[in-house]
Amino acid sequence: MPANLAKYSRKKRSYFSILLFFVMLPLLLFQFSCGTGEVPAVQDREESSAEEHSSSTAEKNEEESKDNTIEEAEKEEVSEEKQATELDFEKIKPNELGDFMVLMYHEIGSPESEWRRTPDNFRRDLELLYEKGYRAVNLSDIVNGNIDIPAGTSPVVLTFDDATKGQFNFLEDNDGKKIDPDCAVAIMEEFYKENPDFGLAATFYIYYPNPFRQQEYIEEKLNYLVDKGFEIGNHTYGHANLSRIGSGKVQQELAYHVRETQKYVPNYQVRSLALPYGAYPQDNPGLALKGSYEDISYHNEAVLLVGANPAPSPFHENFDPSRLPRIRASEMKTEGVGLYDWLEYFEDNPHRKYVSDGDPGYISAPKATKEYLEEDNINNKEVRFYEIESESEKEKN
Numbered sequence: 001m002p003a004n005l006a007k008y009s010r011k012k013r014s015y016f017s018i019l020l021f022f023v024m025l026p027l028l029l030f031q032f033s034c035g036t037g038e039v040p041a042v043q044d045r046e047e048s049s050a051e052e053h054s055s056s057t058a059e060k061n062e063e064e065s066k067d068n069t070i071e072e073a074e075k076e077e078v079s080e081e082k083q084a085t086e087l088d089f090e091k092i093k094p095n096e097l098g099d100f101m102v103l104m105y106h107e108i109g110s111p112e113s114e115w116r117r118t119p120d121n122f123r124r125d126l127e128l129l130y131e132k133g134y135r136a137v138n139l140s141d142i143v144n145g146n147i148d149i150p151a152g153t154s155p156v157v158l159t160f161d162d163a164t165k166g167q168f169n170f171l172e173d174n175d176g177k178k179i180d181p182d183c184a185v186a187i188m189e190e191f192y193k194e195n196p197d198f199g200l201a202a203t204f205y206i207y208y209p210n211p212f213r214q215q216e217y218i219e220e221k222l223n224y225l226v227d228k229g230f231e232i233g234n235h236t237y238g239h240a241n242l243s244r245i246g247s248g249k250v251q252q253e254l255a256y257h258v259r260e261t262q263k264y265v266p267n268y269q270v271r272s273l274a275l276p277y278g279a280y281p282q283d284n285p286g287l288a289l290k291g292s293y294e295d296i297s298y299h300n301e302a303v304l305l306v307g308a309n310p311a312p313s314p315f316h317e318n319f320d321p322s323r324l325p326r327i328r329a330s331e332m333k334t335e336g337v338g339l340y341d342w343l344e345y346f347e348d349n350p351h352r353k354y355v356s357d358g359d360p361g362y363i364s365a366p367k368a369t370k371e372y373l374e375e376d377n378i379n380n381k382e383v384r385f386y387e388i389e390s391e392s393e394k395e396k397n
Contacts, residue, residue, distance in 0.1 A: 087357060087364070089386040092152045093350070094357035094364040097372055099310035100142070101134075102157040103339060104326040108166035108184045114332045116166075119182040125329060125339065126191045126198070129156055132343060136199035138231050139272055143301045143321050145314045145379050150197065151358025154346075158202040159304065159326065160184060161235060161274055163211035167204065168221050170214060185225070200228065205235035205274035205304075208260050219264045226265055234258065234273040234300065242288065243279035250281045254300075255293035271301045278306030289322055308337035313354050315363050317374040 087094075103125075107116035117125070129136075134156040135149040147155050160167050169180035179186045184202075192200040204225060206212070212221050225232060236242065237256040245253070258270050273288055280303075281287050290299045307325030312318040329339045346353040357364035363378065367385040 098354035163206035165213040203231040205233040251291040255296035
């Protein structure tokens with residue numbers, strides 16, 4: 001190659017190298033800037049913006065959720081008020097200041113006698129009560145003013161004294177044991193199965209040492225009753241006549257009953273007493289309600305008499321849980337004060353009977369009974385009195 005041409009070729013390559021350098025420089029700078037985080041910085045801003053948007057959306061959704069909750073609560077409150085307003089007082093005629101019945105049973109068996117009801121007659125009692133609009137509730141529901149039964153129905157309390165075998169009996173055979181279908185517990189359970197809106201409730205006033213007369217099944221029976229929602233009541237430890245013993249012995253009888261019951265059903269709270277023979281302690285009547293013996297205390301929210309008449313509503317000024325009368329569930333030697341006599345009485349005098357408004361949050365009664373309300377027993381319930389126009393007033397309007 002000639003020297004001049006070689007020199008020209010070298011000079012041309014030098015110019016090309018310089019040109020290539022200036023062309024590649026921007027690309028190198030761009031690549032370098034990406035490596036130093038300038039582009040990721042843009043990405044961070046985008047992610048931050050997305051997070052802010054997400055947070056804003058979440059806050060907005062939370063506010064909308066709160067608004068919806070408040071709106072639903074307001075709708076529910078309005079619905080409840082509407083329901084209360086829409087109660088047909090003229091049709092239902094609620095009277096939650098009226099009287100209710102506490103029925104007293106003893107033996108269930110044969111033959112029928114003054115203190116014994118046959119299984120068939122006991123079934124007939126339940127059927128008639130149901131047909132006439134009565135619904136079973138526990139005594140504690142009455143005392144606490146928590147009577148939750150359908151509108152237009154009336155509460156009835158079933159009580160059983162003495163824990164006789166016919167009240168709760170097991171039959172034994174080669175296949176084991178089963179509940180006697182003719183005992184009170186089985187009859188009530190069967191009736192409840194057929195008529196669930198009647199309720200399954202009763203209080204058994206038991207005494208020791210052998211309630212229900214099957215020693216080997218005491219624990220099983222008492223726990224069965226509690227599991228089914230029945231109540232166990234105090235009838236003293238040994239069916240003592242409290243009017244004939246001193247204060248110390250009275251407390252022993254009532255405390256030992258609690259101790260024995262809790263031995264079979266741990267921590268069970270015995271809350272009511274049915275006085276054997278209807279006899280109160282003479283020296284200190286208050287010992288029927290509460291007291292203690294040795295390290296055992298007892299407290300009865302209600303004390304039941306033998307009695308022969310209905311009891312006032314728990315919201316009535318005359319309600320006295322320390323002296324609740326009962327009605328004998330019998331048709332023999334009742335002389336006009338037995339169960340069927342009082343059923344007839346309430347049929348003829350419906351204004352005297354407790355009739356539910358169907359809402360345990362309210363106490364509803366005719367305006368004419370307003371003066372009998374015991375305000376201390378309201379227990380945060382709403383009270384409403386109503387007045388029904390007479391036929392003549394309707395015609396005028």
